[in-house]
Amino acid sequence: MNPSFYDRPVLEVAPDLLGCVVEHAGASGIIVETEAYHDSEPASHAFVGLTPRTATLFGPPGRAYVYRSYGVHAMLNAVSEPEGVGAGVLIRALEPLDGVELMAARRGGLPLRSLCSGPGKLTQALGITLADNGCDLQHGPVVIRSRPAGWKRPPVSVGRRIGITKAAELPWRFCVTGSRFLSAPVRL
């Protein structure tokens, strides 16, 4: 998907990414859960302004922002909105598509449903690391492409974002309705 796709309000990009495919290192999955983050709102890393950590978020749209959470997990975001605005879409869950055996090997052979049902899980399954921070999502190594044949625009459920304390009331989480591969049920 080209950079202009991401050069829009992050609240449009986040639901539009549902059904698209994330691909890296021989494995891929269909996005079934996203969350929007924006520098105007305190749950976003970009809320603190432009720092070395948030530079990618304020950079041009269509790149990957990868950061470490709880000292352990890598999180994948798609940088959105024009350069100078700190906004991104957190990819929270995938439905495994290709390279299932490879993903299972990376994750220790768990059942299909638990392979990518969480932001830290899917980066582990796809082999995405902090080294991928800033990479171009059109050319890779981490690639996001449009919905595979047979996938129409899926029905979307909206809810509150997960695991945050600030701005927790905003309904900025988007899930494919009824998907069995979500990280948690949709809640408001």
Add this chain to the structure above:
DNA sequence: CATGGGATTGACT
């Protein structure tokens, strides 16, 4: 320079 707080997960009770 020291400190503290996470956009989480998995193991255990």
Add this chain to the structure above:
DNA sequence: GTCAATCCCATGC
């Protein structure tokens, strides 16, 4: 349901 693991980096003294 509870809880530790583990590290980056923004903030404050």
